[in-house]
């Protein structure tokens with residue numbers, strides 16, 4: 512077991528062996544892969560189901576049962592699907608949920624004619640499909656709230672792990688109903704900062720990340736075409752980045768500070784308008800894709 516840093520300082524000031532990873536499965540199978548190291552899991556000496564955080568989330572958001580066994584499907588309604596135990600990590604698959612979708616029933620506004628009867632234009636309620644448009648936010652809330660239950664433990668974990676590589680980033684979510692109160696924040700570790708700073712130029716957009724953000728958006732909410740230019744992931748000075756996605760106003764993830772403190776090896780990030788689960792999930796997909804790219808770059812350097 513390699514020792515962790517002092518925890519409360521996080522990975523902004525020193526590296527620590529990995530206890531949690533967030534990766535993206537790919538645009539062919541849009542899903543997050545969430546990996547928790549067994550050393551981290553062993554450190555949780557209580558049943559998460561009975562914790563105040565889980566009880567508050569469950570009653571406030573009217574959520575289903577929380578499954579707290581890490582050897583099984585995990586989280587609210589078991590929305591984190593247990594897939595495998597591998598190399599000291601327990602892996603969960605979190606499929607990007609469909610939130611807005613058409614069903615095989617006629618649109619209640621145009622009665623299936625696809626047109627607005629008064630103007631003759633395309634029916635805006637069904638986007639000219641003639642079919643009924645439905646919304647179901649329940650799975651997206653289960654995902655966001657499960658992260659909100661586990662990420663406080665991830666944020667303050669300080670015991671290290673036997674993983675042979677370091678923690679790339681950490682993140683922390685808050686899930687609330689309504690327009691405000693939800694949030695996403697975290698820390699970027701030294702390898703991601705170094706990769707952004709040395710393998711990219713200031714002002715570069717990273718198309719691989721923008722592409723996965725768009726896919727996640729489309730799976731959840733439908734076509735992203737009219738917002739196409741509003742998805743951004745831009746490299747900035749000092750290994751910083753800004754990510755933006757266009758859901759009811761622009762949601763942004765940005766560094767807590769643009770200046771690099773001399774003691775820092777990583778940095779903290781924050782966000783605005785990351786209130787609802789869909790925005791959080793798009794941004795988590797961006798962070799997961801970034802992690803995967805840095806991981807691949809690090810492993811190709813080792814094998815060369």
Ligand SMILES: [Zn+2]
Pocket residue numbers: 618619620621622623624625626634635636637638639640641642
């Ligand atoms: Zn219609």
